[in-house]
Amino acid sequence: MSTDTTSADKASADKTPAGAAANITKWHSKDGRFRRQASSFRSFVEASPDAAFPAEAGRYHLYVSYACPWAHRTLIVRKLKGLEGVIGVSVVHYLLGPGGWEFASPSEVPGATLDDVNGARYLRELYLKADPEYTARFTVPVLWDKKTGTIVSNESAEIIRMFNTAFNGLVAPEFRDVTFYPADLKEQIDEINGWIYDTVNNGVYKAGFASAQDAYEESCRAVFASLGRIEGILAGSEFLLGARLTEADLRLFTTIVRFDPVYHGHFKCNLGQIATDYPHILRWTREIYQLPGVAETVNMDHIKRHYYMSHTQINPFQIVPLSNGPDLSQPAVKPAGRPY
Numbered sequence: 422m423s424t425d426t427t428s429a430d431k432a433s434a435d436k437t438p439a440g441a442a443a444n445i446t447k448w449h450s451k452d453g454r455f456r457r458q459a460s461s462f463r464s465f466v467e468a469s470p471d472a473a474f475p476a477e478a479g480r481y482h483l484y485v486s487y488a489c490p491w492a493h494r495t496l497i498v499r500k501l502k503g504l505e506g507v508i509g510v511s512v513v514h515y516l517l518g519p520g521g522w523e524f525a526s527p528s529e530v531p532g533a534t535l536d537d538v539n540g541a542r543y544l545r546e547l548y549l550k551a552d553p554e555y556t557a558r559f560t561v562p563v564l565w566d567k568k569t570g571t572i573v574s575n576e577s578a579e580i581i582r583m584f585n586t587a588f589n590g591l592v593a594p595e596f597r598d599v600t601f602y603p604a605d606l607k608e609q610i611d612e613i614n615g616w617i618y619d620t621v622n623n624g625v626y627k628a629g630f631a632s633a634q635d636a637y638e639e640s641c642r643a644v645f646a647s648l649g650r651i652e653g654i655l656a657g658s659e660f661l662l663g664a665r666l667t668e669a670d671l672r673l674f675t676t677i678v679r680f681d682p683v684y685h686g687h688f689k690c691n692l693g694q695i696a697t698d699y700p701h702i703l704r705w706t707r708e709i710y711q712l713p714g715v716a717e718t719v720n721m722d723h724i725k726r727h728y729y730m731s732h733t734q735i736n737p738f739q740i741v742p743l744s745n746g747p748d749l750s751q752p753a754v755k756p757a758g759r760p761y
């Protein structure tokens with residue numbers, strides 16, 4: 422992940438509401454390219470009771486947005502690892518407004534929650550509680566430690582690794598051996614995550630937030646080159662790395678469910694669509710969507726409203742398009758192709 426310091430990185434440094442309002446949508450650097458900042462809180466919950474952050478039921482709390490593809494990964498792994506009774510969740514309002522992510526009652530915004538753990542109105546309050554000197558962006562997801570009152574991690578890639586193993590002693594027996602990062606596939610998972618992160622997960626953002634034509638075109642073409650490569654892999658394989666569902670699939674899935682309804686139009690990734698041009702990716706998306714518990718982590722209303730209504734520099738009238746993309750509840754039919 423890039424650690425370049427950009428004007429976007431510093432966008433949240435001005436903590437006054439006016440400063441935040443002026444900066445919240447400034448995501449691109451002087452050269453017109455979007456660079457995602459590196460996450461700041463990088464501790465790990467571990468199984469050992471002697472660890473700085475030992476796994477304990479009810480001690481850790483996850484703050485997410487249903488809209489955010491990075492937060493979405495953590496929600497899926499929490500669900501598929503049977504961690505719902507062990508780690509609580511709070512969900513922010515879909516709108517990323519001038520003050521950053523804000524909590525809302527479910528009666529005000531269905532699907533959102535208030536912050537029952539810290540009583541915060543804005544997510545930024547948690548960051549400043551954890552580190553009063555914090556000057557970077559106030560992002561979701563956040564894994565919060567209720568015992569020490571701090572942020573364990575705000576890096577989704579690492580939160581899903583913790584969820585994968587650290588809490589195994591606390592989950593029901595049927596979830597203990599479930600792993601999305603099996604020892605024999607680690608290298609392959611890391612390798613595929615690398616190019617999928619750069620060209621697809623983050624690639625759509627690089628296309629969408631580019632403020633220079635060449636930066637947009639380069640990123641958009643890279644998105645579709647990788648989708649073509651992925652379509653080829655999934656034509657001959659049930660999941661990205663064979664018959665086992667891994668972390669690599671879950672990380673890609675959250676971008677693909679947003680692709681047709683959001684990235685195709687809003688981020689101008691319009692050289693193709695999953696529904697019509699990538700039958701193998703569509704089959705794979707449906708397969709994952711239909712795993713028990715996954716569909717309830719996909720809130721298309723929050724997803725669409727977040728992107729189309731928050732990024733007013735791209736969509737000033739905040740019109741939210743009607744389509745939700747392909748119906749993922751339809752049977753996951755394998756199109757004609759190589760047998761796997």
Ligand SMILES: N[C@@H](CCC(=O)N[C@@H](CS)C(=O)NCC(=O)O)C(=O)O
Nearest residue numbers: 489490491558560561562575576577
């Ligand atoms: N590296 C982080 C990235 C998280 C991230 O960029 N989240 C976005 C939402 S999709 C966010 O909260 N942005 C708020 C902001 O930048 O002000 C992760 O994967 O956990």
